[in-house]
Amino acid sequence: MAKGSPAVLTIAGSDSSGGAGIQADLKTFAALRCYGASVITALTAQNTTGVQAVHGVPPEFVSQQINSVLSDIDVRGMKTGMLFDSAVIHAVSSTLKEHFTNKGVIPLVCDPVSVSTSGHSLLHPDAIDAMIDEIFPLSCLITPNKSEAELLLRKRGFPSTINTVQDMIIAAQNLSTLGSKAVLLKGGHINITRDDLNGVVSPAVADIEVNHDFIFDKNVEILQAHNTANVTNEFVVDVLYIQSERKAILYPRPRLVSSNTHGTGCTLSAALACALGRDTALAEATAQATSYTHLGIETASPIGQGFGPLNHLHSVTKSLIAPRTVGNPFPLTYSLIRNTSATWTKYVQHEFVVQLGKGTLDRSSFLHFIKQDYHYLKYYARAHALLAAKSDNFAPILAATHIVLHIAKESSMHTSYCAQWGITKEELESTPESTTTTAYGAFLLDTGLQGDTMKLVMVLAACLLGYGEVGLWLKSEAQKPNSWVVWEGNPYLKWMEDYSGEDYQNAVKVGLETIESRAVQDPPSAARYAEWLAVWERCTSLEKSFWDMAMNLS
């Protein structure tokens, strides 16, 4: 199982429209990056306007599903939702008890679902006692809403009216005597004002905490002053009561005016199961789950004609780069090349390269290229020195510095070529820099000064990788029978040998690894990927221009 991605199980009804039931649970599990399994207790033909039909599942088949899952999968967190009737409840409790006895207890959240958001009864009235007696004792947490809590309290002879935060705290305390380790009493149907909230938070009541995820902490006057939206004075408060600590924690948040509340309870208990499956403490698990659910309502777009579902996907974003795998260890580079394939091909299979491979390249073009490349390499070295200067620990500082030394070595190759053709070092140095060379070289340094180190790595990549590609391409073509590439006796043999050779290819390999590992360590947003792609394509195009310049002697 992927690290940090525990398996979690929901035992609940199916909602065909996908907003509630096991569908909401599975979406929540996925959005919170858990592995989801699901045991179905009943099917509903349902949509956002209501429940049109229910089809019960035989209790023994519910047990069979639980057995199939728990006998095979290492489930770390669970929730129950709609349990339909007392026979199903008995099947669930007896099957779970057996597993808990044999394999240890799994944290269970019981959402005591009795009525749907749209008002449809989802639990036979005579099943309430069975739920209390059989499921609550197996649960670390129960999550009733106002009407469910009142029903449960009435059943067991407690005062059952819940209208204020104080009522909620007392109700949660009383509910915690029914068998579960803790109670999360949901306040979606209770109106609380800021004064109500401040009243409760008075230090006179010692064991009450308030979570501040949605009610701003102190020292954020600026965030309150500059929030131009009409900030409501009405709050929803969920109350967590933890029996062993005799502590109540309030989770207030602004009341949302929204009809996208179909499946809210399912989503909350599913999110709790995920957090508990990661061994998160109850208070923090509740903070995460209530926050996830609240944002699901707040960011939802309308679906259907009735109470629409939450947006379950606000907590994830699309990955831009495919994962590195054995089959494709260089997904970013491959993606850059494929997304700019026309420009890339014009560069790496340029007429200059073809003529060089054939040995027919005009000597003056080659020498012009070598002289300009000599100037270019100074920019290229400086850009790597800039990379060292922008790096914040020794490994990248040294890596960039070694490349500067490598480039210096490459430049000596130019000097020796030129010497071979009667051009002195002095002549090389005094050759005027062509506009293309300046454009490309200055672009490197400008981009390097403007962006972060990854952008600088990207601007340096097209040169490094492209020359490696040209070297390998010429070499592999030369090895084919009757090749168009002339290897032995080619006046440019040393150039081809250098770029296809081990030393340069090692640099290519290091470059590829640098690019890919940085992208894994700091995966780009769409905006950053677009920037990288633009920089890559610009450089690819400047490389092509560089060879045009050599051919034109411009």
Place this chain on the structure above:
Amino acid sequence: MAKGSPAVLTIAGSDSSGGAGIQADLKTFAALRCYGASVITALTAQNTTGVQAVHGVPPEFVSQQINSVLSDIDVRGMKTGMLFDSAVIHAVSSTLKEHFTNKGVIPLVCDPVSVSTSGHSLLHPDAIDAMIDEIFPLSCLITPNKSEAELLLRKRGFPSTINTVQDMIIAAQNLSTLGSKAVLLKGGHINITRDDLNGVVSPAVADIEVNHDFIFDKNVEILQAHNTANVTNEFVVDVLYIQSERKAILYPRPRLVSSNTHGTGCTLSAALACALGRDTALAEATAQATSYTHLGIETASPIGQGFGPLNHLHSVTKSLIAPRTVGNPFPLTYSLIRNTSATWTKYVQHEFVVQLGKGTLDRSSFLHFIKQDYHYLKYYARAHALLAAKSDNFAPILAATHIVLHIAKESSMHTSYCAQWGITKEELESTPESTTTTAYGAFLLDTGLQGDTMKLVMVLAACLLGYGEVGLWLKSEAQKPNSWVVWEGNPYLKWMEDYSGEDYQNAVKVGLETIESRAVQDPPSAARYAEWLAVWERCTSLEKSFWDMAMNLS
């Protein structure tokens, strides 16, 4: 419905273990950011080792579920999976036909599931004809694997042995005569070598294309040369045949040695439904869906004792910053402040600030502060000028430049203070810079030179926002009855008025908006968020040191 997040529907069986069936479909829908609905045709008690029991759903209840979904939700893509028996098939086809007649056709992918990965029969043998006659004509695509294709071909009197790519192409062509618009014949159970593949791709066969997502294109010699893993010579090839274009497209990828294949077919057809729901053309939809499924297998971690499920979540990453909402329009800033609350409080409620509010602050401390702040503001102005220099279009260039002008104005406030206390401009300029001032100022410029523009924005934020917070805090405290803050008659009144005043608070507002909108436009990875947080906390801490320095006259 969220833009680009179409609703998609699966009509299939339930897999309690979550790896296949509607569970795999819903996970796929979520991972590909579609809204998922699901109609259940049959329940299975199932895990990675096999199917332990099956519970059929009455055909009329299947119809009821379809009606509930399609009467309410604007479904844009659909798939069918396990259809159980001919009665369910008839219920599905007649219900769909009715909707298609009334409301228009929805793209449907039919996965002609007959046998599970673990070998369990999932379709009554006498139902094959019903599936061909009733479901295929409603489908834009069917997605049989080798054994399903052979079964279908045998049923309808076609040659039915499929062992080579050529066989696959012919089989796909023949299958396309059975009623669907196109056929995707899956090659998971057929061994193809590179030579087989190259043989087929010969230009002699005119209407065959090859997708190169997993088989490297030309001009990527470097990626092949530096892939040190043993690259297999065995391939899986899926063949798409599009009847109207009389075209076959091959989707080859390296054969994976994996037992994490439970639910592969479900996942593929679900991913196809998502792509078709976004109006993606069939060839591209198939590329996306086969790639998603392949990576799901390749990145899976073991779950269960048998054929484990795919990793459905490789295509998404966790969002680090909560969405901007009406209730919390500044989620990044709030998160930075809360994650560094101890340091933040030490800064904004510093003893210097408290004494200043009371009017008891030692005059020498205030003047020392003002003199050093004057030096600091030069760094602060330069850092904004650097931000302008690093920006790549006029809006941010101008915004940063206006802030430079604003800082110059702020610095004149210092000059006038000092004049008021008998300190000349010359004395101000010649005051030596303290170490704390240099540390903070140089840190701004170093960070600005080192990182991208957002990092520079972050390094500038603690000063801008903190002084705004101090100003608002003192002002709001002053307005309370019997306040400890002395407003009228306070020797530092002008300072308090300046930082709580409209001009400065407008700058705070613009700063908040800049930070938050940049984070939405370019959401940070975990690594980048950690960098921002570190920079923010460092500056917060340097701000505190700055006031320590003022108190100590150091």
